[in-house]
Amino acid sequence: MKRYILKRLLYSLLTLWLTSMLIFAIARILPGDPVQGVVMASHMGAVDNNVIEGIRAQFGLNQPLTVQYLIWVKNFISGDWGVSIASGEKVFDMFMKRLPITFELFVCSVLWSMLIGFPCGIISAVKHGDFIDRLLSAGAVLGLSLPVFWEGIILIYLFSVMLHILPPSGFVPFSDSIKGNLLSIAMPTFIMGTQGAGLIARYVRSSLLEVLGQDFIRTAYAKGYSEIEVLLRHALKPALLPVATVAGLTWGYVTAGSFIVEYMFAIPGLGRMGVNAIFSNDFPVIQATLIIVAINILAVNLLVDLQYGYLDPRIRVQS
């Protein structure tokens, strides 16, 4: 088990290292000079080359790439994530300010995905082939196919424009008003969790169906268990073990969705920060956003792997 954990941890670190180089490459090597872009945008017109070089030196952009990379990594680890070109704020401070808001959204979205996804998937598998299975399966595919922004538009139109029961945008901090907070995140979390719910429902269904087709289920029936007992005692555990993986995938969907949703609903979280940074070519913020997203996803995947290894005896006992 120890070995399994260490191996997973090493893999994650290795991947993170590759990702960091990738992000570094995206920001530095690819065509398009961020400094030029920024300077052009802020000065509106021709700029003195010296000014550009000055900014380059200021950001360490005149160093060889490997040195730049190492400096960047060192700075990042020590909490120096650079300064936003657009606002002049420290990126680390911007991040810390927005993290709680985004975190609340994430957790609520994933919770609601699971709350809907698990029961639907289980019912679908148990009622395999019935009308209810078809209905739920179709619902799951629909959930997966709904574009986040369109779902947002529909819900805003329904609940804000027509019914006036939910705010169309804005965020009320939890500390200001609990009710206001919940109302303000109701639509965003619902939307961010929709795809995940569909994904979980599908995954749970196929996983459970597969388990229900295995020989040991027949053994359980042969002992005298009823359908519901077989489901509870023999089928659910092996079926839900791999589902942890899908919780990780859901987290990925939620992460991607947050960029659009926070932008649409004007929620001052990390997603909105990222989108705004892209609009203004604010590359220190873009870079930081990418690496945060990567760490976020890798950490969740690591957790998923670890709990999977912990729960599944076939992996647990191997060492």
Place this chain on the structure above:
Amino acid sequence: MTMQPLLQVKAISKEFPVYQGQVFKKKTYVTQAVKSVSFDIFKGETFGLVGESGCGKTTVCRAILQLTPLTSGAVFYKGNCLSGMAKKELRKVRRHMQIVYQDPFASLNPRTKVRDIIGEPLVIHKLTQNRSEYKDRVEAMMTMVSLNPAISGRYPHEFSGGQRQRISIARALTVNPDFLVLDEPVSSLDVSIQAQIINLLEEIREKFSLTYLFIAHDLAVVHHISKRVAVMYAGEIVEIADRQNLYGNPSHPYTKALLAALPIPDPQASYKDENAMLQGGNGVMEHHAGCKFYVRCPARRHLCQVKKPVLKKVNQHDHMMACHLGES
């Protein structure tokens, strides 16, 4: 004057390393899938190799065909050493050595038509000049194994297990090989089909004067088809003799036990050697210096645990066995 064997297997061993350690893996010990196995196969004979699952018989056959690298030892075909042979040379030799696998479901590519399965060796070795020659050859092969050439456009899943095994045999024969490795060719077939395939194999061996290495776990089948038989246990050959001697006068306790455990389709059959019945596992994971069969052996003594028995002659016929039994 002794005849030059067609195939010589000389002290081949195959180890699989077992790794342990938390961050830096260390090779702690190795499992020996095959340990110092030697035998010769002469032209025109059927050499039987018997053993239970996991005893290494399939590794032996993969090693002979150079499908897995050896840890030590060498395989000679017509006097030429195959181990370490250049790829190009090996390809030429492979034409003469073909294999028929156990599982007729997994050994045929499900997306390939039967005619292209049977003709694939011709394509690989570029043996036919044109399409019609290719077609003729494939159809001749199908007729030989009693398959209707009219159905050569079908896919494997449209055939039964026995028919698929016929396809496998036809595929092996297309390039006119001298030597066939038969890796449990009948053990997944029904009894009535099994007999059909055994008869087919015997017919084509006579017709083309082929040489067989016949691997199986069913002692009765091996008895029926082989001239000489070797018994494997936990990666080693424990007894090797011609058929009459091995079955008429089994010497190694494991061979005896196998024969005793064999169910005979005759209610009046007497199972005289009830106490030869075995207990316990297959010996692969035993790590003492002595005989691998020690723990399960009904005739074990102290010597067996400390000293490894070697294969040696037990009588004037070429009957060999690896056991301390009979030693003082």
Place this chain on the structure above:
Amino acid sequence: MLLQVSNLRTYFKTRSSLVKAVDDISFELDQGQTLSIVGESGSGKTAAALSLMRLIPGSAQLSGKIMFEDQDIVTMGRKALFGLRGDKIAMVFQDPMTALNPVLTIGEQLIEPYLIHRKMNRKQAFNLGIALLQKVRIQDAEKRMHCYPHELSGGMRQRVMIAMAIALHPPLIIADEPTTALDVSIAAELLELLKSITREQGSALLLITHNLGIVARYADKVMIMYAGKIVEKASKVNLYQKPQHPYTQGLLASVPKISADTGKKLTPIPGNPPDLATPPKGCAFYDRCPFKITQCGRNVPKLTKLNDDHEVACFAKEAGR
């Protein structure tokens, strides 16, 4: 009479056809007796075994009568059925690698019969479980209780399956190819074990196999199945000494024997078994039969008594051939 099966039919509906896996079979089994069903793959022997406990998928159609201790299993209510399974009839499956739940320990699975049918507490059941493992000669029984299936060898797992089946001393144990997936030397030991335990407990054993050697050694009565039907039914000695159905004769001639003259060709049955989705009109063995007469292609032969313990379904036989 412990078990009396009459006109049992198990049909499976597929997209395009109706597969008659078990087609009108009747037999009975006395207390403590060992009856063997012999047949090749696709003969319907496993479907027949599963039908006896109604362990067939819901889409399958089951008809006929399965009288077990004066109750008809075919029409029995669900509750009664669940009470019967595992308590009165237990089953040992073919592949011990897949028949155990991989994420539960041996102990958890082994004690389930006690929990389901005897409402014992876990501690009590656990101790009985250890005794069961000892009974099937598993060493370090207490330690093994905490193992997961993948930590045991195939032979050991099948011992666990046997232990689970004998837990409540059921009057009937069904063993479906219990040793096919195992090595010869391990298989022999397990069959001995199964036989001695059933004898000791007085359970009847329904032994399903394709191996004529195993039947010869362990069965009292034998039924030969071909294409969903019973073609011959006899006491063991009768069957082997005077096989009546051409299929039985063919089977016996197909098996290589160590005692036989070497160099002699085997006599296989030509052809392949029929496709159950499109069964032939007459006798299912018609195409492969060396003794067929015109009637065989038209009608399906019924089992007829030759003497007290020998029945055969063959027109050629009736006609005196």
Place this chain on the structure above:
Amino acid sequence: MKNRTLYLGLIIIAALLVVMAAAPQIAPHDPEAQDLYHVLEGPSEKHLLGTDDVGRDLLSRVITGTRPTLLIGVLSTLFSGIIGVGLGLVAGYKGGAIDMAVMRVTDAFMSLPVLVVTLALVAIFGSGMQSVIIAITLVNWTGFARIVRGEVLHTREFVYVEAARAMGASGLRIIFYHLLPNVMGPIIVTASIAIGGNIMIESAVSFLGLGAQPPLSTWGNELRIGYAYLEVVPLFSIAPGLLITLTVLAFNFIGDGLRDAFDPRISQTFNKSKEK
């Protein structure tokens, strides 16, 4: 039942293809023709879906938007499929260090959600259809690589692959003749679902205003402009969104239907029980 969804998906896509091919003929108006006297109107007999902010006929714009939308979805899938399948085949067949390297790089790419990286890349490359295609391709090949590698690892274990080696077949022959045809099913399923996903990403990027640039107009662009006028003409954003959803749904249906059709477990369990 499953096949019904497959056919439903195919019908929707076929209809879209017809619309795409016949767009100039069936569009009731010139999609570029502005009519500043009739801006932001609701549905009327003349304009079935109404008009946009500069008085262009919405229905016509939606119809002509089919081509770029589908094109981006298909092309980015095609390119990412070629890269991903190639790498997956090599990683799965070769194994060892090559496999390890490919898989870690795949993991690295996968740790960044496609949408996020596409946004970042578009910010760097500049917006436009090419940028979107390149960005999606660069990120989305990982899905193919993973699936193909997994399938190859599974297929490689079949004895027929070893049989080919025993016959003397070369590595290339084994990859292209024995492995690729047997992993084609999952590849097609993945591709079908990926087209839908890519259309969704393109729409999201366009929704943020970073996708295809005028005069080219995809459904995502329409939706973005419409969103600003949600309270005035809801159809302006709802109609293109509905089309996006329908298209993604159709590709998902096709993928699911094909998965069931290809899934050997369903068709083979029966054969096995019959023959084994």
